[in-house]
Amino acid sequence: MTLRVLIVLCLFISPHLFSQKLPLINALALRNGAHVVTTNQSLGQANSPRVPAGTPEALIDEDLKNGWTSPLGAPRLKSFVFELSDAFLLKQIGFNNEQATPQQRNRSVKKIRIEFSNEAHNRGFHIEYTLILEANSPIRLMGIQNVKARWIRITILSNYGHPRFTRFNEIQAWGVHANTSPAVDLTGTWQTPKGPMSLLQKGRKVTGCYPQNKGSVVNGMIKGRQLSFDWSEAGTQKFGKATLVINQTQNRLYGIWSEGQLANPYGHWVFIKKSDTATNCSDRQREGQAQIKKE
Numbered sequence: 001m002t003l004r005v006l007i008v009l010c011l012f013i014s015p016h017l018f019s020q021k022l023p024l025i026n027a028l029a030l031r032n033g034a035h036v037v038t039t040n041q042s043l044g045q046a047n048s049p050r051v052p053a054g055t056p057e058a059l060i061d062e063d064l065k066n067g068w069t070s071p072l073g074a075p076r077l078k079s080f081v082f083e084l085s086d087a088f089l090l091k092q093i094g095f096n097n098e099q100a101t102p103q104q105r106n107r108s109v110k111k112i113r114i115e116f117s118n119e120a121h122n123r124g125f126h127i128e129y130t131l132i133l134e135a136n137s138p139i140r141l142m143g144i145q146n147v148k149a150r151w152i153r154i155t156i157l158s159n160y161g162h163p164r165f166t167r168f169n170e171i172q173a174w175g176v177h178a179n180t181s182p183a184v185d186l187t188g189t190w191q192t193p194k195g196p197m198s199l200l201q202k203g204r205k206v207t208g209c210y211p212q213n214k215g216s217v218v219n220g221m222i223k224g225r226q227l228s229f230d231w232s233e234a235g236t237q238k239f240g241k242a243t244l245v246i247n248q249t250q251n252r253l254y255g256i257w258s259e260g261q262l263a264n265p266y267g268h269w270v271f272i273k274k275s276d277t278a279t280n281c282s283d284r285q286r287e288g289q290a291q292i293k294k295e
Helices: 100-107 283-292
Strands: 003-009 035-039 078-096 110-119 124-131 140-159 168-178 190-192 194-201 207-210 215-223 226-233 241-244 253-260 267-275
Touching: 078 110, 078 207, 100 253, 140 168, 194 215, 207 226, 226 253, 241 267
Parallel strands: 003 124
Antiparallel strands: 035 078, 078 140, 078 168, 110 124, 110 140, 190 194, 190 267, 194 207, 207 215, 215 226, 226 241, 241 253, 253 267
């Protein structure tokens, strides 16, 4: 294992230093397909229209009003493993340790360990950084040396003295895809928080449907590994948007969804591919109609 111990106070690199190079992606963000694999704390609801404040997902939702909070009475030794949508060459890691008020600075994370693996969520963590973070600090970005990773393990080792809990706002990992994006075919049946969903891809366009509440997927577009679409339900008159990223093995989609016209607030969605066959949407709609009548 490569061990790198750093004292990180105000020695972070400004993100503007990287602005003239290739655009970097925050690989550790829900909207870019990252998700929590393991944690010693309960997760939020996968179909909630908003990422709940205090949950592990709030560390990567890019909403600084949320943030993660430790369970009361357990302020340290919290561990999280995040899976990225693909292997990335990571060039920066970032942390937001800001608290609601300066008086709450003792709730800030002090010592943290970050490990990277390109093998699996539970092995192969060969590169490790142990950092001392600045209390109550806004986002700080630190340059790292092209670390190739698909899994990131974060362990909170201590805080700035609060005896009962710790609060951490956001974690980021900026980089570029380590591999060339392969051709993506989303056609098939996917298990989703909305029930079975049938998707049909023609070129870059994607349409679909699901029986729950006579749901439809329209205006779908695939760009690289990212799928964006609008959803609507005739049974509830609800509608919204979704952005998901297909994983490296092309059997799962991870991302975010919102309800209504606005993209915020948003929740997170997970789709699991069940077959390569797309069910006829008229059949799906009839199934949904029967479900509504039964209810």
